[in-house]
Each structure stands twice: as structure tokens, then as C-alpha cells.
């Protein structure tokens with residue numbers, strides 16, 4: 496099945512608890528019906544366990560940043576929703592079935608992407624803590640994140656990512672990413688990580704992004720000095736850290752991240 500044929504088979508899902516349904520924007524129209532999966536329904540148990548395996552596979556397993564099953568329930572499904580795209584088993588590429596170790600007799604849907612964010616104490620702000628996609632390079636992660644943020648009705652998002660992660664190319668499509676904490680000490684990979692904050696595009700733009708019609712939301716590039724930041728360069732890391740400690744501000748701007756010969760480069764702006 497080619498990419499176009501697969502595209503028509505993608506089904507958006509919202510995995511949550513029944514009590515959350517009135518608080519989510521399920522009117523979001525991306526040209527195909529949203530499938531609501533209630534965690535209370537035992538028939539969704541196998542889907543949840545495949546989704547968790549999928550997350551574990553994408554994030555390096557339980558010893559790295561794979562999400563424990565209880566975190567998926569306590570921090571994603573109960574306070575919010577896990578949102579993504581899934582495929583009927585018969586239309587799922589065999590390589591994904593194998594990667595996710597799907598049982599031969601499983602006839603249900605197979606999750607191929609996922610985003611989850613939970614509410615924060617700040618109104619309209621969510622904390623995003625997982626994004627993955629198994630159909631890479633086809634815009635699925637961007638569409639997944641946009642769909643979820645629209646359904647959450649979020650206006651701001653905070654999150655943590657790693658300097659080396661190409662997912663920065665996805666996050667930066669939602670606006671200039673303001674770096675708020677450089678190398679947070681409280682993280683599995685503190686030296687590689689940073690905390691960022693996004694002011695999100697409008698609902699309309701998020702929906703267009705979720706449809707795949709818009710690749711980027713509108714984004715104002717903050718004024719300041721442009722900087723090609725090499726995370727392997729400790730002098731640059733030191734300068735960035737001092738800039739933030741002294742009250743300066745720093746943003747990642749599109750395209751955000753690119754692979755280089757010996758690592759990667761981040762596209763940044765520092766205020767004066």
C-alpha cells in the first residue's frame with residue numbers, strides 16, 4: 496500500500512475516560528470521524544497495551560524514557576487524553592505489526608502515532624510529555640500534535656526535549672520555542688535536555704495542521720541575534736546558560752534543527 500492509500504485509512508483516536516468527554520473539543524473536524532476510545536471499556540485493553548508497547552519502543556524502553564503503563568493511565572488518560580492516528584490491522588504495514596509484536600489473532604486497530612499532554616495550574620496551558628510516530632517523514636507527528644492540542648483547547652504548551660532530537664523540527668512548527676530552562680537537573684538526560692514554552696496557533700490553524708493542509712502555524716520570529724547553536728560545543732552551552740541566568744531570553748525558530756556532519760545544529764534567536 497502506498498502513502499496515499501495509507502493516508503485514506505488513517506483514523507484519528509482519542510483515548511480518555513468518559514468523565515473527560517464534555518471538556519474536550521470533539522467537534523474538531525479534520526475530514527474524518529474521531530474515534531473515541533473509553534478506557535473504561537475492557538475491549539480497549541489490548542489497544543492500550545499495544546499503545547504502551549509502541550511508546551516503549553519509540554522511547555528506548557523502561558530503562559530510558561518509555562512511559563510506564565501506570566503513568567499512561569494516571570498522567571495522560573485520566574487528567575487528559577492520549578490522541579493520535581491508528582490503522583485497521585489489515586492496513587498496517589507488516590514492519591509495524593512486527594515492531595509492536597501484535598498477536599496473530601488481534602483484529603482491532605493499531606496505534607501508529609500518539610501525543611499526550613496534561614493540564615497545568617496555568618489556565619489553557621498543557622504540559623506535553625510524549626510524541627511518537629511509526630510512519631516517519633510523512634507529517635504524521637506534526638498532524639498528531641496539532642490534533643491533540645486542538646482537542647485539548649490549549650493555547651500554551653510547555654515541554655522538554657533533547658538538543659539532539661529531530662522532533663524539534665515538529666515542535667517549532669507550532670511557533671517560536673522559548674527556552675525556559677537550560678539543562679534541567681531533574682531529568683533522565685539533564686545534560687541533553689531543555690524546557691520550552693510555545694504560544695500556540697489558533698484552533699483554525701491547528702485544525703488545518705491536523706488535516707495536513709498547513710505544515711506550519713503562523714509564527715512571529717522574535718527580534719534578536721540569530722545563532723546557529725551546536726550542542727556539542729560547551730562554549731556555546733555556557734554562553735546560552737549565562738544568557739538565560741542573566742535574565743535574557745532565547746528561542747528556537749523554524750526550521751529549528753538540522754543534522755550536521757558531527758551532530759546537529761539548532762536555529763536560535765537571543766534577545767539583545
Ligand SMILES: CC(C)(COP(=O)(O)OP(=O)(O)OC[C@H]1O[C@@H](n2cnc3c(N)ncnc32)[C@H](O)[C@@H]1OP(=O)(O)O)[C@@H](O)C(=O)NCCC(=O)NCCS
Nearest residue numbers: 553626627628630631632633634635636637656661662664
Ligand atoms: C521524531 C518523530 C516524532 C518524528 O515523527 P514524524 O512523523 O516523522 O514527523 P513529521 O513527519 O511530522 O515531521 C518530521 C520532521 O522532522 C524531520 N525528521 C524526523 N525524524 C528525523 C530524523 N531521524 N532525522 C532527520 N530529520 C528527521 C523530518 O525530516 C521532518 O522535517 P521536514 O519535513 O522539515 O524535513 C518520530 O521520529 C519519533 O517517534 N521518534 C521517537 C520518539 C521521540 O523522540 N519523540 C519526540 C519526543 S520530544
